[in-house]
Amino acid sequence: MIRTVLAFFAFALVVCALIVFRPFSESQDMAATGSASDVEVTRAITPAEPVVAPAAQAIQPQPQAPRPRRPETSDVSMDDMTASVLADLGFETETPEAPNVEEQQIETTAGILASIESVTGQQVELAPRQTLRTLVVTALREGQSDDYIDALVNEAAATGRVTVPEVMVTSDGRVDTAVLLENLVTHAIIASGGNVPVPDVDPTTNPGVEVRVVQRAQDAVQARFYTVQTGDSLGAIAVKFYGRVDLFDRIFEANRQTLSSPDLIRTGQRLVIPALDA
Known part of the structure; x- marks a missing residue:
C-alpha cells in the first residue's frame, strides 16, 4: 500500500x-x-527599378511628294506662238507666222532616223509628239474652257511632252496659260484695228505694287516697283502694267541684274517697272 x-x-x-x-x-x-x-516578418526591399519608358519609335521620314517638273522652255517667242495659233484657227494677224521650232526639231529627228534606217536596214518609228500649239488649237476648236486648257497644258508640261515660251513660266513653276489666251485676244483686237488700253494700276488695290518718288538731278519722277506674287509670270506682270504680254521685255531688261531669264522669276522678288515712255 x-x-x-x-x-x-x-x-x-x-x-x-x-x-x-x-x-x-x-x-x-x-x-x-x-x-x-x-x-x-518583412519583405526584402529591393532597389526600385527605374521606370523605363517604351523605346521611342524611330521617326520615319515621311516620303515627300515629288516636286512638279519645271516646264521646259523653247526659243519660240510669245508673239510667234500666238500668231501660229491664230493662223491655225483661221485668223489673220499683223505678225507673220513663224516656223514652229518644235515641229522643225521633229522633222530634223525624222531625217536622222531615215538616214539610220538606210544604213542599218532597221525601221525605226518616231512616236508622234504633241506641241503646245497643237494642244491649244485642238482645245479651242473643241470649245474647251480656260480651266480645261490650263489643266491640259500643265499636265503635258509636267511630264515633259511640250515646251513653252519662257515668259509663260510662273514663279511656282507652272505654265501661265492665261497669258497665252490673253495674248490671243490682244492680237485679235490689234488685227481688227483696235487699241489695247494701258491699265491704271492702283497701289492701294493691287498687292505688291509700290510707287515711290525718286529725286533726280533736275526733277523728281515716280518709280514703280512690284513684288512678285505666287503664280505670277513675267507675261502676267506685263499685262498688269502695260496691258500687253509682248512688252514684258521692258521689265526684263530693267531687271537684268537680278533676273537672269524670263522664266526664273521668284515669289517675293522685287522688280522695277519702267514707264512705257522711258
Whole structure:
C-alpha cells in the first residue's frame, strides 16, 4: 500500500515538473528561434527599378511628294506662238507666222532616223509628239474652257511632252496659260484695228505694287516697283502694267541684274517697272 502511494506521488511530481518546466523551455526555444507572433516578418526591399519608358519609335521620314517638273522652255517667242495659233484657227494677224521650232526639231529627228534606217536596214518609228500649239488649237476648236486648257497644258508640261515660251513660266513653276489666251485676244483686237488700253494700276488695290518718288538731278519722277506674287509670270506682270504680254521685255531688261531669264522669276522678288515712255 505504501509502495502504491509512493509510486503515485512520484508520478504526480513528474507531471508537475513537466508542466512547470515545459513553458520555460519553449520560451527559451522561441527566444533562440523566434516565434511567429514575436518575429516581425518583412519583405526584402529591393532597389526600385527605374521606370523605363517604351523605346521611342524611330521617326520615319515621311516620303515627300515629288516636286512638279519645271516646264521646259523653247526659243519660240510669245508673239510667234500666238500668231501660229491664230493662223491655225483661221485668223489673220499683223505678225507673220513663224516656223514652229518644235515641229522643225521633229522633222530634223525624222531625217536622222531615215538616214539610220538606210544604213542599218532597221525601221525605226518616231512616236508622234504633241506641241503646245497643237494642244491649244485642238482645245479651242473643241470649245474647251480656260480651266480645261490650263489643266491640259500643265499636265503635258509636267511630264515633259511640250515646251513653252519662257515668259509663260510662273514663279511656282507652272505654265501661265492665261497669258497665252490673253495674248490671243490682244492680237485679235490689234488685227481688227483696235487699241489695247494701258491699265491704271492702283497701289492701294493691287498687292505688291509700290510707287515711290525718286529725286533726280533736275526733277523728281515716280518709280514703280512690284513684288512678285505666287503664280505670277513675267507675261502676267506685263499685262498688269502695260496691258500687253509682248512688252514684258521692258521689265526684263530693267531687271537684268537680278533676273537672269524670263522664266526664273521668284515669289517675293522685287522688280522695277519702267514707264512705257522711258
